[in-house]
Amino acid sequence: MSQIRYDLFHDRYVIIAPERMQRAAFLPAAKLQQSAVCPFCEGNESLTPPEIYAIRPHGSANMPGWKTRVVPNLYKALKIEAVPGRHHEGLFEWQEGFGAHEVIIDMPRHELRMDQWSKEEFVSWILTIQERVQDLQRDFRLVYLSVFKNHGQNASATQAHPHTQIIGLPLVPKMKMAQIRHHVAYFHEHQRCIVETLQSAEIAEKSRLILQNDTFVAIAPFASGVPFEVWVTPKKKISSVTQVCETGVHALSALLKELFARLYAVLGEFDFNLSFEIPPVHRYDETEEIFHLFEETCRFGVRIAPRLTGLGGFELSTGMMINPVAPELAAEQLRNAKK
Numbered sequence: 001m002s003q004i005r006y007d008l009f010h011d012r013y014v015i016i017a018p019e020r021m022q023r024a025a026f027l028p029a030a031k032l033q034q035s036a037v038c039p040f041c042e043g044n045e046s047l048t049p050p051e052i053y054a055i056r057p058h059g060s061a062n063m064p065g066w067k068t069r070v071v072p073n074l075y076k077a078l079k080i081e082a083v084p085g086r087h088h089e090g091l092f093e094w095q096e097g098f099g100a101h102e103v104i105i106d107m108p109r110h111e112l113r114m115d116q117w118s119k120e121e122f123v124s125w126i127l128t129i130q131e132r133v134q135d136l137q138r139d140f141r142l143v144y145l146s147v148f149k150n151h152g153q154n155a156s157a158t159q160a161h162p163h164t165q166i167i168g169l170p171l172v173p174k175m176k177m178a179q180i181r182h183h184v185a186y187f188h189e190h191q192r193c194i195v196e197t198l199q200s201a202e203i204a205e206k207s208r209l210i211l212q213n214d215t216f217v218a219i220a221p222f223a224s225g226v227p228f229e230v231w232v233t234p235k236k237k238i239s240s241v242t243q244v245c246e247t248g249v250h251a252l253s254a255l256l257k258e259l260f261a262r263l264y265a266v267l268g269e270f271d272f273n274l275s276f277e278i279p280p281v282h283r284y285d286e287t288e289e290i291f292h293l294f295e296e297t298c299r300f301g302v303r304i305a306p307r308l309t310g311l312g313g314f315e316l317s318t319g320m321m322i323n324p325v326a327p328e329l330a331a332e333q334l335r336n337a338k339k
């Protein structure tokens with residue numbers, strides 16, 4: 001029996017429709033066309049723009065010997081050299097494509113699945129994200145940072161080599177802004193952060209709980225928009241990835257490693273998007289009145305969205321997702337996964 005569920009986090013509705021599974025199988029993971037030489041592989045450093053940052057125990061800049069490496073995106077959506085500021089031409093508003101667009105090359109090894117990463121590789125990856133977020137925060141013109149991974153063709157990846165992207169924007173995307181205002185309103189009404197409320201309810205309820213350690217917990221959200229969606233949140237009040245301490249980075253790494261082992265055990269090869277929930281990093285006109293509340297109302301999180309189904313006309317025209325796998329079933333399979 002299908003259900004229309006209310007998603008308190010995103011303030012939206014989702015249709016959980018197990019009957020739909022009889023109609024369509026999951027999309028198979030789609031291999032990317034490989035170019036002859038991978039610019040992200042160790043030894044090919046000259047094929048990328050000069051590096052911005054690297055964790056490099058050996059060698060010098062733009063040479064082999066690194067663990068992670070950060071470079072400007074060669075095919076940038078936005079440029080830091082552009083001039084920020086809105087322009088109006090009658091009805092039409094536009095601005096130059098100002099912003100930052102970086103690529104974190106997660107590791108020297110090519111095409112490694114995340115369940116094959118060592119715990120140390122997860123640690124270096126998270127430390128690198130922390131470093132870049134901290135550095136980009138120094139630019140007051142960038143008010144919002146989006147940190148995400150696209151893995152596989154169904155997730156819009158164009159490179160098979162493990163990588164993460166950061167886009168820094170001079171504004172807060174409207175969808176994010178609506179979500180942030182909703183969280184602020186919830187906090188005013190209940191004197192409690194929405195994530196804290198949801199997390200403690202899910203831990204008590206247990207049916208959507210996948211795994212946890214002392215510091216982090218992974219759940220299949222009650223109103224998951226896609227099959228096998230996973231949401232990882234810290235148990236402590238931490239609003240951004242930059243506030244995760246060294247012990248926390250190790251705990252998050254251990255949990256993600258275990259989680260990916262279970263996801264691959266249940267799903268086999270699969271494509272996914274992964275994103276970091278980070279509140280706006282600087283105030284600007286649209287956040288001026290509520291910016292001081294973000295420490296209380298926003299909670300850091302990592303969201304993994306497997307791309308097992310496509311988006312149809314209904315989803316695109318309504319923003320309402322149809323998910324054919326009940327999150328209780330996804331959580332049960334992930335809890336019992338045999339690796």
Ligand SMILES: [Zn+2]
Pocket residue numbers: 038039040041042109110111161
């Ligand atoms: Zn490569």
